[in-house]
């Protein structure tokens with residue numbers, strides 16, 4: 154009954170501006186739409202995955218103003234004015250991000266479902282700058298589950314990139 | 326998720342007025358708890374008031390030598406703040422023991438205090454739950470209650486408060502600054518959350534429309550002898566089955582003052598001043614620690630699936646006090662428990 158009443162009342166869409174992977178977008182969004190659904194269903198950016206839709210797996214990890222968050226728990230309207238980076242904005246075929254190359258080189262995935270979230274999360278972790286040891290990488294990447302259990306190689310790939318001075322300089 | 330209307334507040338007063346004047350309205354901050362609960366129809370606000378643009382993001386020194394933490398300071402920023410790392414390492418450690426890096430980036434200080442229980446039946450709208458639906462019953466008491474409380478429970482509800490950060494704030498005797506339709510007030514941390522009693526729908530003592538604007542830490546103490554020990558079903562990214570925040574003021578080999586707060590065992594961070602007093606003037610030995618644990622856990626009651634928590638809590642208290650006394654706090658990245 155409650156739902157009928159609200160639908161009848163017509164929850165109004167809100168006008169928001171987002172910069173997604175460098176492209177400015179103006180969108181009309183109902184308040185209940187999550188950032189993840191907006192990216193996947195409206196903007197056709199299906200790289201970010203919906204694993205659980207509850208903040209429990211990390212497959213939906215994107216960067217909002219450079220910080221990693223779970224897009225499934227973000228209301229799109231609350232991100233008005235934000236810069237969003239998804240895996241599609243991280244690298245392109247032929248111009249891969251060092252982490253994407255390292256994931257391939259280290260065989261850091263099997264099915265690949267968790268991979269976009271893993272890579273966005275690893276970029277966020279490197280921006281944060283708190284992981285120095287393997288144990289710290291494992292702990293600070295624990296918000297990204299991998300059902301295929303590729304953890305060992307994922308950690309190797311991240312350590313490889315973090316250890317490369319070229320990346321360190323580029324990040325500065 | 327049910328549809329709702331959305332308002333972005335520009336001032337604290339405007340946000341309070343918007344929620345206070347509408348019983349079906351709620352504040353939203355990081356959204357990591359509320360959006361989740363709305364997806365399950367556990368919470369069905371008809372209007373959300375977005376408070377994330379309010380100027381509550383600062384961590385400021387107080388005249389008393391402590392820190393005032395704005396309600397919108399993200400959990401990660403608080404944990405990594407240089408002053409918190411240096412002067413309140415127990416708080417930093419407890420925050421970093423919780424959730425994941427992504428969640429901590431989004432979650433706010435105020436939202437963390439107001440996060441709701443993770444009792445399985447609270448989330449399952451097909452089952453009776455007095456917290457979600459007052460008067461409907463409590464499915465957890467005779468159901469799967471591995472995660473539920475052993476202390477301070479009531480006939481109506483055996484839920485726990487799931488926060489790690491709040492356990493450290495209880496031990497540090499923080500205060501909570503609140504503003505509301507009837508003006509501002511300041512609550513001791515122990516009076517912020519409540520026991521379920523016969524009204525488990527109320528997690529805390531805030532009135533509808535009251536907003537947490539800041540959490541204040543007193544001048545730093547216990548910088549050396551402290552630990553946050555969290556025990557859970559996997560090594561990271563899981564809620565506490567039992568956690569202990571312990572802080573000691575040592576006097577040579579003896580204990581001058583002790584603070585002990587438990588998470589995962591009650592509807593609020595569990596502190597028993599009489600149990601802490603047991604340690605005053607005592608040597609830092611397993612016997613003293615055990616004696617304190619006995620007082621803290623007096624009256625603990627299991628409901629079947631969570632019986633193990635009573636002995637686990639006892640051992641966790643003893644272990645945490647040993648870590649604190651030795652000045653060897655639990656490391657949150659290397660999970661070896663010393």
Ligand SMILES: Cc1cc2nc3c(=O)[nH]c(=O)nc-3n(C[C@H](O)[C@H](O)[C@H](O)COP(=O)(O)OP(=O)(O)OC[C@H]3O[C@@H](n4cnc5c(N)ncnc54)[C@H](O)[C@@H]3O)c2cc1C
Nearest residue numbers: 208354355356357358359423424433435436437439489537
């Ligand atoms: C998968 C998962 C695992 C997690 N693991 C842990 C864990 O191990 N340990 C842990 O401690 N936490 C854990 N969390 C919980 C997390 O810490 C909380 O969701 C978070 O702290 C809530 O903050 P928020 O800003 O996102 O709150 P929101 O979701 O925005 O709000 C939560 C509630 O607080 C109210 N509210 C928000 N701000 C205010 C304010 N200033 N004044 C008054 N009311 C306010 C809202 O109305 C709402 O009812 C986990 C969460 C998830 C999803």
Ligand code: SF4
Nearest residue numbers: 444454455463482483
């Ligand atoms: S313990 Fe509390 S939250 Fe859980 S089912 Fe019972 S009433 Fe609901």
Ligand code: FES
Nearest residue numbers: 204205206211225
């Ligand atoms: S889909 Fe967002 S955390 Fe799983």
Ligand code: FES
Nearest residue numbers: 263265299300301
């Ligand atoms: S590669 Fe399959 S889930 Fe990680």
